[in-house]
Amino acid sequence: MGRDVASATISGEDRRRYRDKVRRCLDVLARMLGESQFEFERPHIGLEIELNLIDALGDPLMRNADVLKAIADPAWATELGQFNLEINIPPRELGGAGTGALEAEVGDHMNHADRRARELDGRLLMIGILPTLRRTDIGEETISSNARYKMLNDQIFAARGEELHIAIDGPEPLRMHADCITPEAACTSVQFHLQVSPDQFGAYWNAAQALAGPQVAMACNSPFLFGHRLWHETRITLFEQATDTRPDELKAQGVRPRVWFGERWVTSVFDLFEENSRYFPALLPLCDEEDPEAVLDKGGIPELGELSLHNGTIYRWNRPIYAVVKGRPHLRVENRVLPAGPTVVDVVANGAFYYGVVRMLAEEERPVWSRMSFASAEENLHRAARSGMDATLYWPGLGEVPAPELILRTLLPLAHEGLDRWGVDPGRRDRLLGIIEGRCLTGRTGSAWQIETVRSIEESSSVTRHEALRLMTRAYADHMATGAPVHTWAYGL
Numbered sequence: 100m101g102r103d104v105a106s107a108t109i110s111g112e113d114r115r116r117y118r119d120k121v122r123r124c125l126d127v128l129a130r131m132l133g134e135s136q137f138e139f140e141r142p143h144i145g146l147e148i149e150l151n152l153i154d155a156l157g158d159p160l161m162r163n164a165d166v167l168k169a170i171a172d173p174a175w176a177t178e179l180g181q182f183n184l185e186i187n188i189p190p191r192e193l194g195g196a197g198t199g200a201l202e203a204e205v206g207d208h209m210n211h212a213d214r215r216a217r218e219l220d221g222r223l224l225m226i227g228i229l230p231t232l233r234r235t236d237i238g239e240e241t242i243s244s245n246a247r248y249k250m251l252n253d254q255i256f257a258a259r260g261e262e263l264h265i266a267i268d269g270p271e272p273l274r275m276h277a278d279c280i281t282p283e284a285a286c287t288s289v290q291f292h293l294q295v296s297p298d299q300f301g302a303y304w305n306a307a308q309a310l311a312g313p314q315v316a317m318a319c320n321s322p323f324l325f326g327h328r329l330w331h332e333t334r335i336t337l338f339e340q341a342t343d344t345r346p347d348e349l350k351a352q353g354v355r356p357r358v359w360f361g362e363r364w365v366t367s368v369f370d371l372f373e374e375n376s377r378y379f380p381a382l383l384p385l386c387d388e389e390d391p392e393a394v395l396d397k398g399g400i401p402e403l404g405e406l407s408l409h410n411g412t413i414y415r416w417n418r419p420i421y422a423v424v425k426g427r428p429h430l431r432v433e434n435r436v437l438p439a440g441p442t443v444v445d446v447v448a449n450g451a452f453y454y455g456v457v458r459m460l461a462e463e464e465r466p467v468w469s470r471m472s473f474a475s476a477e478e479n480l481h482r483a484a485r486s487g488m489d490a491t492l493y494w495p496g497l498g499e500v501p502a503p504e505l506i507l508r509t510l511l512p513l514a515h516e517g518l519d520r521w522g523v524d525p526g527r528r529d530r531l532l533g534i535i536e537g538r539c540l541t542g543r544t545g546s547a548w549q550i551e552t553v554r555s556i557e558e559s560s561s562v563t564r565h566e567a568l569r570l571m572t573r574a575y576a577d578h579m580a581t582g583a584p585v586h587t588w589a590y591g592l
Contacts, residue, residue, distance in 0.1 A: 117384030124406035145292035157572035180284025194522030227321030227438025269329035306460035312479025320545030331487030455517030
């Protein structure tokens with residue numbers, strides 16, 4: 100949701116006021132778009148990474164508040180679960196000198212935070228789902244001590260009127276119920292931000308949607324949940340289910356889910372904010388004092404707080420962002436499909452691939468979304484989440500094609516050209532995209548390494564599944580500390 104909220108009791112009048120304020124904000128956004136209020140020069144990028152805390156055994160460490168205090172850096176914040184942290188890397192120009200320093204900067208942040216965590220008998224772990232999580236680790240008592248998380252939990256369950264039912268198929272299917280949203284805390288992701296101009300927003304959002312499936316196929320890192328081996332990127336379906344405000348009856352009526360791929364290609368950022376207002380009731384109906392129309396009439400730039408807060412409770416895999424920075428409004432596409440990890444260089448390589456390909460797709464004369472159904476893009480995402488590099492994906496002009504072949508033959512050349520257009524140094528470009536190529540050639544993603552390593556442990560010893568997951572998690576943390584990309588990791592301990 101992006102901001103803290105105070106604990107409050109919500110009335111029907113609060114909801115009516117909030118709905119009206121969101122609609123007024125939407126009207127003001129339309130005016131700003133029509134009046135060309137958005138200045139745009141060189142695009143900036145941003146990065147958020149969610150992480151887990153583990154103890155010496157590899158189990159979750161429920162001490163994020165203590166670790167955050169020890170880190171003592173405003174770039175770090177708590178996340179939903181007491182075993183989660185998040186870092187926000189300052190924005191920078193894409194293709195400028197700042198992008199060259201990104202890997203070193205993130206690495207320095209991670210090393211500092213990990214040293215502080217070790218002083219409290221913990222370690223940081225970048226991974227899509229912490230493999231050693233058990234159902235006993237997921238409860239309302241493990242939600243971080245922040246009023247916004249408690250309020251969000253209460254509002255989701257008030258809307259549902261019943262427990263969550265999580266059902267995930269896979270090699271070892273999982274069925275469970277939960278009486279709080281903490282299963283969502285199992286999902287730790289990376290968010291890539293890209294500032295775009297209003298007139299280009301629709302093209303970049305559509306391009307990011309089309310790219311979601313291949314992204315997940317080559318970067319999956321979440322095969323285990325509560326001891327079960329499930330999808331290669333289990334985080335996708337878990338997140339969709341863990342924040343679902345709909346009981347079965349509303350699902351049957353076609354009510355949209357709050358974790359949403361969407362249902363159509365768009366022409367403007369306004370389409371997405373308007374859908375949010377039209378389809379989704381408020382979860383956190385908290386109004387600001389700002390009168391957005393009055394601010395705009397006086398020549399100011401309104402914050403549109405209610406519109407932004409509402410947008411923050413609708414979890415699109417590619418989310419539109421409106422923000423005011425240093426008194427200037429801008430728009431961003433927030434790409435949310437990828438898991439965290441396995442290493443800093445893997446994350447930066449994933450970003451290089453995304454930024455390069457998305458630019459080329461957005462600027463094609465005959466864009467991919469004019470040749471591909473929206474349903475096919477969504478199906479690609481779920482195919483990739485289920486099977487990772489073993490997935491078969493649809494692409495216009497190619498038909499059904501293995502994910503590694505699509506990435507190697509079609510998308511990586513686009514990524515190279517796109518990074519050239521952004522002005523990225525060729526040596527850095529080749530090194531980062533070489534990591535993506537290495538994953539495709541070896542088939543070794545974070546998920547593949549986890550699955551094969553657990554299999555190796557279980558075949559060579561008589562340990563329980565949980566102990567095998569602990570051993571694998573500790574080995575993963577050791578590999579992560581070396582900084583070597585995952586496609587170079589040897590299977591096993």
